[in-house]
Amino acid sequence: MTSKPPENNLPAGYVVPDVWTWDKGNGGQFATINRPISGPTHEKELPVGKHPLQLYSLGTPNGVKVTILLEEMLAAGHTGAEYDAWLINIGEGDQFGSGFVSVNPNSKIPALMDHQPKDGGAPLRVFESASILVYLAEKFGAFLPTELRARTETMNWLFWQMGSAPFLGGGFGHFYAYAPIHIKYAIDRYAMEVKRQLDVLDRHLADNRYLAGEAYTIADMAVWPWYGLLAMGEAYGDAGRFLEVQSYANVQRWTAEIGARPAVKRGRMVNRTSGTPESQLRERHDAADFETKTADKLAKG
Template sequence: MSNNNQYTPPKVWEWNPGNGGEWASINRPTAGARHEHKLPVGKHPLQLYSLATPNGQKVTIMLEELLASGHKDAEYDAHLIDISEGDQFGSDFVDINPNSKIPALMDHAPASGQSTQRVFESGAILLYLAEKFDDLLPKDSAKRTEALSWLFWQMGSGPYVGGGFGHFYKYAPEPIEYAIDRFTMETKRQLDVLDKHLADNDFMAGDEYSIADIAIWPWYGNLVLGNVYDAVEFLQAESYKNLLRWARQIGDREAVKRGRLVNRTWGDEDEQLRERHDSSDIDKVIK
């Protein structure tokens, strides 16, 4: 492997604001609000502030699945947080998620009896909603444990795909062979983990669709189906036959088709829905 990079790390790192590629204008090594901004609040108890990245899709798919199962109280408003414009650093958003990452949820009718409940981190939101509505998490103790194991697997593994492979393969200002090789190897290892597991299981927790599938599909399903990073050929996605079967099966669910459109502002017009405040908003997009 060629190595023309002569960079030597200094004894103490200093931030270079111009070094960071596509996201250099918003990335900083500090936390907290950067500007005052009041978030809108819609008519439903559940207020989602998000963007249709894979992490954002987890929550909108979850909410659409709950609605499809007849949970009318799962109606929600989905407000757009444009991370390219730095909306995630507004004061109200940081009050909900001090980590300034989408998605973030405010429940104005929590079961605790409090006036509001904030929930941040996509996996935490999925678990919160599953418990609130008593759905999409297996009742059987063994299957529940399996679902939660895969949920946390995704939360720990996903950054290698997004911040690792996706960043260096798709978004870095220049290709770096070592970084691409390192994260491609790890991404393919993870795809193989899923493929082997799904050889003997219809869903991640066995025979029951759950929040584990909802967490994993937006990252790994979208990846092998060619919906993110344009890397199907590079990763030889067609070789993961069990994973592809599962990815297509999940992708064909009506709630998944609906949920992945919400807070989407790119791609074909019939796949975009900037905000969602009623089910009819999605109906207008899906003809």
């Protein structure tokens, strides 16, 4: 690659080697779970509950997408969407257990097993959050329009999120909140991109109630846990102030409307391990769990 003056690099004197080697001592909040190879690190079977749908996840934005959709399905009367949600603690390496890797070889949450797929065959695995959203929407015939133009617009924004959010999370969020040092170039680069994305959303939502138009769809459920939480100032510490999220009025309107939905509030609680104890439902196996098994209730015995 083109050489640059080593004294200007960070750290000063760093020269890019001809071949990359893994530095296990590289810091950062997630250094202990990141590695350059795939596959399981230990044997561990996944639990299976009483419902056909078994979700293995964590209350991160990607996990919340799916629990919001499942709670919206139940609220809409789709009783077959009842589910068990098992906590996968990525900080402890649960995603590298043999059972989880068999469901998602990429070792990322969320992952879903459908023990009663529509074809009547063997249990079916579904991984990648967008794939899970589409799978469930098609299984139950909800939140994904069938009309060509509305469906296409829904898919446009669903895949916009899949392509854009890595710049928000792995880019901006990592270098702003999680990296062991602050690197001005990296923060400036990704802050610029995230503000551009917020502007994309804001301009679109100026003329549309939801991302696909007047219909609330899986596109909104995919985008909201990333950009809605950022707009609410609930992502990456004080990143909301840094990015001036309040200036995106249409994003704020959309964020507030979706955040007020009861199913969204429930979906945010599932597999959550941070926030107030009453907001954390670490595992969910029944609708009644929201009233009886949040972290504060369990702590009281």
